[in-house]
Amino acid sequence: IAGITQAPTSQILAAGRRMTLRCTQDMRHNAMYWYRQDLGLGLRLIHYSNTAGTTGKGEVPDGYSVSRANTDDFPLTLASAVPSQTSVYFCASSVDGANTGELFFGEGSRLTVL
Amino acid sequence: GQNIDQPTEMTATEGAIVQINCTYQTSGFNGLFWYQQHAGEAPTFLSYNVLDGLEEKGRFSSFLSRSKGYSYLLLKELQMKDSASYLCAVKDSNYQLIWGAGTKLIIKP
Numbered sequence: 001i002a003g004i005t006q007a008p009t010s011q012i013l014a015a016g017r018r019m020t021l022r023c024t025q026d027m028r029h030n031a032m033y034w035y036r037q038d039l040g041l042g043l044r045l046i047h048y049s050n051t052a053g054t055t056g057k058g059e060v061p062d063g064y065s066v067s068r069a070n071t072d073d074f075p076l077t078l079a080s081a082v083p084s085q086t087s088v089y090f091c092a093s094s095v096d097g098a099n100t101g102e103l104f105f106g107e108g109s110r111l112t113v114l
Numbered sequence: 115g116q117n118i119d120q121p122t123e124m125t126a127t128e129g130a131i132v133q134i135n136c137t138y139q140t141s142g143f144n145g146l147f148w149y150q151q152h153a154g155e156a157p158t159f160l161s162y163n164v165l166d167g168l169e170e171k172g173r174f175s176s177f178l179s180r181s182k183g184y185s186y187l188l189l190k191e192l193q194m195k196d197s198a199s200y201l202c203a204v205k206d207s208n209y210q211l212i213w214g215a216g217t218k219l220i221i222k223p
Binding site for chain 1: 118147157158159201209210211212214
């Protein structure tokens with residue numbers, strides 16, 4: 001069982017370039033999330049989706065967009081990358097958005113924007 | 115604003131007991147989570163508290179006091195593999211998770 005798969009694992013990107021981080025889950029979870037993790041800060045929610053076809057903005061959505069065409073996939077796009085978007089990005093899922101159950105995380109995508 | 119506070123770093127000895135505290139101020143409360151994150155890896159779920167009291171799960175226990183906005187994670191019989199960061203997170207009234215910055219636990223032999 002794969003759980004959540006993220007790609008790429010690591011990427012170095014020139015500022016101004018477009019980048020899509022991929023996330024796929026095989027648990028049939030309704031809710032999916034994108035977080036960024038930076039040293040000294042807690043995980044910060046970028047965007048989320050409570051069910052296929054719907055998305056919402058998290059705490060730090062600017063410069064990012066998401067789509068949820070189906071249950072399994074939740075890609076995160078940086079339209080024009082900036083150095084402040086250098087971070088580790090985690091995709092996560094849960095049974096549903098209001099559920100009090102745990103989050104399942106992907107292994108993370110380390111992005112460096114130069 | 116919403117805030118989760120936990121110590122930045124703690125050191126403990128193999129075989130000992132350590133308590134990692136977490137205090138929170140959030141708009142509403144729908145549960146508190148503890149996650150473990152080894153360096154370079156994804157966070158993994160440890161515990162969930164929604165009612166006051168102690169939840170025990172093997173060597174790990176988690177305590178919650180909603181009136182005090184306080185939780186702790188207790189790790190017993192520490193092992194070297196427990197060296198990791200421990201993340202406290204609270205679900206607010208909108209069911210959004212608010213995360214602390216994490217406590218890096220260093221275990222010494």
